[in-house]
Amino acid sequence: MARSPNCTGAPLFKGRVDVTITYPDPDETLLETPVALPTSEPAEAQISYTLASGHMPVWSPYELPHILVANAYAGGQNTAGSATTLYYRVRHNGTDIATGSGSVSAGNFWTLNMYKYIAGLALGDTIAISLWVGASGMTWDYKACVVKVSAISPDVSMADLKIVLPNKKRPTLTIGNPFWWSESRVEVCWDGGQIDSNTLGLPKTFTALLWRSGRANAGLFSAQFGVTNSNVSLSQHTSYRPYYAADTSAPTAISYTPLNLRV
Amino acid sequence: MDYRIKNPTIPDQSTGQGVMALDALLRAVGAEGWGYSFGDDTLTVTGPLDMDLSAFGVVEDG
Numbered sequence: 001m002a003r004s005p006n007c008t009g010a011p012l013f014k015g016r017v018d019v020t021i022t023y024p025d026p027d028e029t030l031l032e033t034p035v036a037l038p039t040s041e042p043a044e045a046q047i048s049y050t051l052a053s054g055h056m057p058v059w060s061p062y063e064l065p066h067i068l069v070a071n072a073y074a075g076g077q078n079t080a081g082s083a084t085t086l087y088y089r090v091r092h093n094g095t096d097i098a099t100g101s102g103s104v105s106a107g108n109f110w111t112l113n114m115y116k117y118i119a120g121l122a123l124g125d126t127i128a129i130s131l132w133v134g135a136s137g138m139t140w141d142y143k144a145c146v147v148k149v150s151a152i153s154p155d156v157s158m159a160d161l162k163i164v165l166p167n168k169k170r171p172t173l174t175i176g177n178p179f180w181w182s183e184s185r186v187e188v189c190w191d192g193g194q195i196d197s198n199t200l201g202l203p204k205t206f207t208a209l210l211w212r213s214g215r216a217n218a219g220l221f222s223a224q225f226g227v228t229n230s231n232v233s234l235s236q237h238t239s240y241r242p243y244y245a246a247d248t249s250a251p252t253a254i255s256y257t258p259l260n261l262r263v
Numbered sequence: 264m265d266y267r268i269k270n271p272t273i274p275d276q277s278t279g280q281g282v283m284a285l286d287a288l289l290r291a292v293g294a295e296g297w298g299y300s301f302g303d304d305t306l307t308v309t310g311p312l313d314m315d316l317s318a319f320g321v322v323e324d325g
Contacts, residue, residue, distance in 0.1 A: 041279025085290075087282050099276045100298030101286040102309075116300070132279060134286075231307070232298050 013159070014258040021252055022058045026071075026146040026171040034076060034139035038132050041089065045128035047074050049145040053123065056147050057250075064254065065219070068121045069150035069226030071171055072114040073143065074129050075242040078104040080137025086110055089130040090232055092118050102234035104138065109241035111142075111176070114232045115225035117150065142242055146171045149250040150226025153219025158256035161211040163188060163221065167202035169246040176242035179235065186248045187222045189213070194222065197248050211256070223250050264312055268320040271306040273299070292316065 027049070035046070049055070049072060056068075078084050083103050090098040097116055104110045112129065131140055148170055165186070169178050187194035188206050191214040200206060213220035222228055224247035237243035274281040274288075276299050289297050289308060296309040308316060316322055 041282070085286060087279070087286065089279075089282065096277060096301045098298055098300050099282045099285075100296070101282065102296035103290075118302075134283070230300070230303075232300075234296055234298075 014260060016255065016257045017064070017154070018255040019062065019064060019253065020060050021149065021250065021254075023148065023170060023249070024054055024056065024058070024146060026144045026173055027055060028144040028174060029142070030175065031141040034141035036136065037076070037086070037138045037140060039134070039136060041087070041132050042130055045091065045130040046140060047072070047129040047143045049127045051121070051123055051125045051127070051147060055145060056123065057149050065153045065155070066149050067151040067153070067227055068147050069115060069117060069223070070121055070127055070145065070147050071225065071245075072127050072129060072145045073173070073242050073244055074112040074131060074140055075109065075142035075176070076138060076140035077109045077241065078106060078138050080106060080135060082106050084138050085134035086138060086234065087132050087134070088112055088232070088234070090114055090116070091128045093126055098232040100232060100234070102236075104236050108236040108238055109243065110234060110236045111242040111244050112232070112234055113245035115229065115245055116232055117226045117230035121147070142175075144171070144173055144242070148223065148225070150223050151219055152221040152251070152254065153213065155214045155219065157210070157212045157259040157261045159210055159259055161206070161208040161256040162254070163206040163251050164253040165197070165200065165202055165204050165206060165251055166249050168249040170249040171246055173242055173244055176244055177240040178244055178246040186224060186250065189220055189222055202248060220254070221251055223247055264310065266308045266310070266314065266316055267323040268306045268308070268316060269323055270304050271299075271320040273306060273319060276301070292318075
């Protein structure tokens with residue numbers, strides 16, 4: 001009798017996968033004295049982070065295939081008596097990844113939010129932010145950086161899947177406030193679609209008897225920032241600094257039994 | 264409202280002067296803010312409805 005091409009001859013089940021993921025507190029600095037921004041692009045970026053282990057999520061006892069996203073922030077205030085344009089340039093390992101500008105109203109605090117997808121982001125990489133202004137009177141005094149999980153993508157069929165999803169903004173910075181849309185969706189994915197966090201209702205332990213991870217990029221889990229929403233944006237507020245972009249947190253635990261199935 | 268233009272026709276963004284020149288061009292047509300991604304070669308512009316951004320390329324969505 002002909003053998004099904006889907007039968008590998010190997011046992012149907014493999015050993016159970018059971019991992020936890022913890023996320024570091026953001027690396028934040030609030031300067032005691034605000035620093036004036038120049039009116040032309042500075043030769044050296046005012047803010048530069050070299051990604052260290054303390055910035056990274058920690059997987060235990062091992063990592064699943066995943067994509068990282070760095071969130072970096074800069075903040076300050078327009079102390080001038082009129083609206084002023086703030087310009088920025090963001091570099092990754094010395095290569096430009098974004099430029100832009102925005103007008104900051106007189107007296108307002110501003111925040112630059114970097115949540116851009118960078119392929120192959122890794123320990124030791126540098127993220128640098130240069131800031132300058134159209135007219136004097138603008139200062140910066142705040143910076144922060146953290147690396148998050150943007151997507152988790154084990155390419156397998158699985159049984160008895162459990163994904164522990166807390167309900168916590170990431171990052172949660174110690175000062176300022178997140179955007180109104182900060183609790184934007186994250187998604188549990190399969191190879192044919194996704195379920196967003198509004199539908200799931202967080203916190204939640206998502207469970208499924210049988211599941212298939214494998215959608216390009218997203219795989220099993222996809223956060224808002226990084227692969228889904230890759231950007232650098234400028235926000236401002238009359239009193240919040242930082243007034244920052246955050247998304248709902250990534251899983252803290254994932255467990256499943258991989259299946260030896262070809263699909 | 265956000266507008267996205269892939270492969271835009273814009274001043275060189277590798278210098279501060281280029282960034283400020285693009286800013287002046289965009290503000291002249293009513294932009295409130297913008298961002299350019301080198302990796303994606305994509306310009307994102309925030310501004311009012313019905314902005315005429317045709318000088319910069321084809322608006323993808325918005």
